[in-house]
Amino acid sequence: MRRLVNTFVGYAILIFFALVFLYPFVIQIANSFKTEPDAAANPLSPVPDPISLAGFERIFEGTNFPLWLGNSLLVTVVITLGRVFLDSLAGYALARLRFRGRRAIFAGVIAVMAVPGVVLLIPKFLVLNQLGIYDSYTALILPVIVDAAGVFIMKQFFESVPVSVEEAARIDGAGVFRTYWSVVLPMARPALITLTILSFQGSWNEFPHTLVAVQNPDLFTLPRGLADLVSGSLGTGTQYPLKLGAALLATIPVALIFVVFQRYFVRGATEGGEK
Amino acid sequence: MRNSREGLAGWLFVAPVVLILGVFLLLPIGMALWVSLTGWNGQGSPFTSDVPFVGADNYTRLFTEDGLARQDFMTSIRNNVYYVAVVVPLQTVLALFLALVVNQRMLKGKGFFRTAFYFPSVTSSVAISVVFLFLFANSGAVNALLAAVGIDGPVWFDDSRGLVHLALGAVGVDSAPAALADGGVLGLSWWDWLSGPSVAMCAIIALVVWTTSGTFMLMFLAALQNLPQQLDEASLIDGANRWQRLRYVTLPLLRPTLFLVLTLGLIGTWQVFDQIYVMSQGNPAKTTLTPAFLSYRTAFRDFEYGSGAAISFVLFLIIVVMTLLQRWILRERRP
Numbered sequence: 001m002r003r004l005v006n007t008f009v010g011y012a013i014l015i016f017f018a019l020v021f022l023y024p025f026v027i028q029i030a031n032s033f034k035t036e037p038d039a040a041a042n043p044l045s046p047v048p049d050p051i052s053l054a055g056f057e058r059i060f061e062g063t064n065f066p067l068w069l070g071n072s073l074l075v076t077v078v079i080t081l082g083r084v085f086l087d088s089l090a091g092y093a094l095a096r097l098r099f100r101g102r103r104a105i106f107a108g109v110i111a112v113m114a115v116p117g118v119v120l121l122i123p124k125f126l127v128l129n130q131l132g133i134y135d136s137y138t139a140l141i142l143p144v145i146v147d148a149a150g151v152f153i154m155k156q157f158f159e160s161v162p163v164s165v166e167e168a169a170r171i172d173g174a175g176v177f178r179t180y181w182s183v184v185l186p187m188a189r190p191a192l193i194t195l196t197i198l199s200f201q202g203s204w205n206e207f208p209h210t211l212v213a214v215q216n217p218d219l220f221t222l223p224r225g226l227a228d229l230v231s232g233s234l235g236t237g238t239q240y241p242l243k244l245g246a247a248l249l250a251t252i253p254v255a256l257i258f259v260v261f262q263r264y265f266v267r268g269a270t271e272g273g274e275k
Numbered sequence: 276m277r278n279s280r281e282g283l284a285g286w287l288f289v290a291p292v293v294l295i296l297g298v299f300l301l302l303p304i305g306m307a308l309w310v311s312l313t314g315w316n317g318q319g320s321p322f323t324s325d326v327p328f329v330g331a332d333n334y335t336r337l338f339t340e341d342g343l344a345r346q347d348f349m350t351s352i353r354n355n356v357y358y359v360a361v362v363v364p365l366q367t368v369l370a371l372f373l374a375l376v377v378n379q380r381m382l383k384g385k386g387f388f389r390t391a392f393y394f395p396s397v398t399s400s401v402a403i404s405v406v407f408l409f410l411f412a413n414s415g416a417v418n419a420l421l422a423a424v425g426i427d428g429p430v431w432f433d434d435s436r437g438l439v440h441l442a443l444g445a446v447g448v449d450s451a452p453a454a455l456a457d458g459g460v461l462g463l464s465w466w467d468w469l470s471g472p473s474v475a476m477c478a479i480i481a482l483v484v485w486t487t488s489g490t491f492m493l494m495f496l497a498a499l500q501n502l503p504q505q506l507d508e509a510s511l512i513d514g515a516n517r518w519q520r521l522r523y524v525t526l527p528l529l530r531p532t533l534f535l536v537l538t539l540g541l542i543g544t545w546q547v548f549d550q551i552y553v554m555s556q557g558n559p560a561k562t563t564l565t566p567a568f569l570s571y572r573t574a575f576r577d578f579e580y581g582s583g584a585a586i587s588f589v590l591f592l593i594i595v596v597m598t599l600l601q602r603w604i605l606r607e608r609r610p
Contacts, residue, residue, distance in 0.1 A: 003381070006381075007381055007382070010376060010379055010381070010382050011382065013376050014376060014377070014382065014384075014388045017373060017376075017388075017391075017392060018387075018388055018391045018392075020485070021391050021392050021394065021395055021485070021489070022391050022394070024395075024406050024407070024410060024416075024485075025394075025406075027406070027409075027410065027416055028406045028409075031409065039409075040414045041414070042419075043409070043410075043412075043414060043415050043416045043419050044416045044419045044420065086291045086292055086295075087292065089288045089289075089291070089292075090288055090289045090291070090292040090293075092288060093284070093285045093286075093288035093289045094289065097281050097282075097284055097285035097288065098281055098282070098285070099281065099282040099283075099284075099285030099286055100282060101286075102285065105289055105293060108293075108296070109292075109296070112296050112300050112301075115300060115304075116542060116545070116546050116590075116591060116594050117546065118546040118548050118567040118570075118587070118590070119546075119567075119570075119587040119588070119590050119591040119594075120300065120303060120304070120587075121570070121571055121574075121587070122307050122310070122570065122571075122574050122580060122583050122584045122587055123303030123304055123306060123307035123584075123587075124299060124303055125574075125575075126303055126306045126307060126310060126321065126580075127298065127299060127302060127303045127306065129320075130306070130320065130322075131298075142295065142299070143295070143299035144299075145295060146291060146292045146295045146296060148296065151292055176280065176281060176284035177284065180288075201397055204399070205398070205399040205400065205401075205402075207399075207400065207401050207549050207552075208548055208549065211552075211571075211575075212575070222399075223399055223400075223401040223402070226399075226401050226402060226405060226553075227401050227552060227553050230404075230405055230408065230553055231553075231556075238412070240409050240412070243405050243408075243409070244405065244406065244409055246405075247399075247401075247402035247403075247405040247406060248402075250399055250401075250402045251398050251399060251402045254397060254398055254399065255394075255398065258394065258397050259390075262390060265393070265397055266389075266393070266493055269393075269396075269490050269493045269494065270493055270494060270497040
């Protein structure tokens with residue numbers, strides 16, 4: 001009997017919190033399909049009455065959404081590819097190759113992870129400005145194309161690969177890059193997937209960096225465009241169906257990837273914690 | 276022969292990472308440190324002789340000179356202190372609680388619930404802020420919910436009243452007692468320091484606790500699943516009840532994770548930026564202004580880059596001190 005009560009209470013708690021954590025998304029989806037008066041009158045209702053696509057029509061006709069989407073895709077893909085390649089390259093060297101200064105570089109990577117990102121906004125702007133690449137795709141991509149946490153994850157993984165595999169490759173006459181590229185990297189698939197997903201999610205959602213790297217509206221990514229939209233570049237009215245719809249479209253890619261590759265996100269969250 | 280080739284390869288492999296982190300993370304810190312000692316206004320290069328060198332002026336204006344710079348800075352510090360004081364305990368306790376519930380052996384469907392709680396953490400902070408702007412709007416879901424139980428909800432993002440002031444108002448203290456209004460320190464009166472987080476800040480606090488708890492829950496969960504089961508069983512046999520087991524067995528074993536979650540929480544809460552930018556821009560009445568946002572605003576809107584850089588260095592220092600302080604408080608004490 002007591003066990004039954006415990007189980008009941010357990011589920012009640014879980015369901016209550018599941019509602020708290022998911023219902024905002026239900027509201028978001030429902031309201032992006034509502035008319036403005038309906039959204040204002042029945043914000044809690046999960047059913048639009050009537051169903052209206054006016055918000056989405058305005059997203060594609062009245063805003064630069066397609067442009068932001070294109071920029072986000074470009075920037076995210078380049079950053080993700082860059083991080084996976086460059087981070088794993090460095091991670092491999094730090095894990096396996098003997099060279100002078102290796103310890104110092106690893107210590108530097110750890111130290112860089114500890115620098116709080118927000119205090120770097122002005123500094124980053126200064127460098128981009130001095131290098132003459134402010135307001136360009138290069139400014140959006142280059143400063144974040146490697147990340148210290150990714151190097152750390154890859155190094156940890158490569159250290160767990162048995163050395164004997166590489167020795168065999170060496171005896172067969174493979175060079176260092178060859179050994180890395182065709183022998184060790186294929187073995188690192190789980191770590192590479194984790195890194196790919198974390199990089200995609202991170203750069204897709206990145207906001208403050210885009211704020212100080214560009215000011216030309218043609219270079220806005222989705223979060224930047226969305227922030228601009230919300231701060232009222234549309235003029236009159238609250239336009240909640242439109243704003244919620246745009247936010248929804250920006251969330252969908254990450255949501256899909258999350259549902260499919262959940263365990264890699266989980267690994268990222270717990271691994272990031274164990275530095 | 277092999278060694279020198281390996282050394283060369285090693286350097287080549289790490290070169291891109293070292294170069295980019297150096298140019299875009301380390302070099303900028305040095306440049307910003309220089310700019311924080313100047314009165315650069317964003318025109319031309321900050322490294323020419325035309326730029327006035329002002330020494331520590333940008334810093335002293337934040338701490339010792341009467342004026343708007345200090346008042347805004349101290350207001351942002353006050354806001355952030357309340358924000359940290361509410362968010363960090365709330366998100367830690369909620370995360371631990373959820374982890375303990377999800378970790379119960381007899382419950383089914385734990386995977387689903389874990390996913391549900393974690394999902395907000397992986398989505399875009401800007402997109403989520405848009406959703407919460409709607410939830411907390413005047414005619415939004417939160418006020419609709421409050422109305423359903425007969426409460427007339429506030430106009431969240433226009434309400435600059437502090438919670439402590441509101442509580443005092445409820446017991447009849449509507450305006451500042453002379454002792455608190457007249458005296459003060461660092462540009463704010465005692466009364467202003469004691470405001471509590473504003474109603475508007477509470478909406479942002481709700482959003483942040485909601486998005487971060489999932490990540491921290493996963494960290495607690497990972498730790499819980501690594502705990503030796505015999506200990507729990509032994510204490511069960513010893514007749515310890517649920518609460519005693521949590522207090523004397525589980526919590527002490529979770530100490531490293533607790534330390535990690537608190538540290539990450541402290542570091543994160545002092546950096547709150549995206550949500551402020553999207554939802555309130557520091558308004559109403561500067562009650563959601565934080566040092567991170569103030570530093571951005573000072574540099575990129577008022578074009579006082581020196582002053583903005585100085586604020587971010589002070590913020591950097593605050594974060595370092597907080598982390599060290601916490602490490603010291605939670606250090607292993609030998610009996």
